[in-house]
Amino acid sequence: MNRETVDPLPDMPVTPATTTLTLPSEADTARLARAFAAAMRAGDVVLLNGGLAAGKTAFVRAAVAARGVADAVTSPTYTLANIYAGPIVHIDAYRLETPADFADLALEDELERGLAFIEWGAMLAGEFDDYVSLELAMVQGQEQAREARLSSHGPRGAALLAAVLEGVA
Numbered sequence: 001m002n003r004e005t006v007d008p009l010p011d012m013p014v015t016p017a018t019t020t021l022t023l024p025s026e027a028d029t030a031r032l033a034r035a036f037a038a039a040m041r042a043g044d045v046v047l048l049n050g051g052l053a054a055g056k057t058a059f060v061r062a063a064v065a066a067r068g069v070a071d072a073v074t075s076p077t078y079t080l081a082n083i084y085a086g087p088i089v090h091i092d093a094y095r096l097e098t099p100a101d102f103a104d105l106a107l108e109d110e111l112e113r114g115l116a117f118i119e120w121g122a123m124l125a126g127e128f129d130d131y132v133s134l135e136l137a138m139v140q141g142q143e144q145a146r147e148a149r150l151s152s153h154g155p156r157g158a159a160l161l162a163a164v165l166e167g168v169a
């Protein structure tokens, strides 16, 4: 994986550092997901963004498998949230109109005890003090490749991202 890290200049207002990884194939996406699975602990949140077929669900599937959970992982497009063993909370925020719709899902207990992966999670960023944001993008002319942009929010988000990057180094 190629890595390029952009750190904010010291005298700039706090801007989250963004790390960009190139994932040449789905196996590399799965490897990144395994690094997340190894580093995440109860209460951790990953917000996944990127267009249709960017690989958000593929990433979550690999992370869930890496936690030793055999549950089938599918896009929770209609169910809004799938809860796998662990618990692992898998949310698709695409059809949530407002953050209040998220509160209606009443997942506080699972979120506190478990790990959370939220597809189309950008709209819920304000709901969490700490998270890692993972944005997946297609790479033109390379059907199997994706670009992953990683950034964090809050101290625990930063610690999680650091552990993930150590895991894929």
Ligand SMILES: Nc1ncnc2c1ncn2[C@@H]1O[C@H](COP(=O)(O)OP(=O)(O)OP(=O)(O)O)[C@@H](O)[C@H]1O
Pocket: 023, 024, 025, 026, 027, 028, 029, 050, 051, 052, 053, 054, 055, 056, 057, 058, 059, 075, 119, 143, 144, 145, 146
């Ligand atoms: N490097 C890669 N990483 C992830 N998926 C890849 C990669 N290369 C090819 N793919 C394929 O791209 C597709 C990704 O589909 P997936 O359902 O994970 O997308 P998604 O981002 O969840 O889309 P949606 O917004 O529709 O939920 C799968 O068919 C997967 O096999």
Ligand SMILES: [Mg+2]
Pocket: 056, 057, 058, 075, 119
């Ligand atoms: Mg999906």
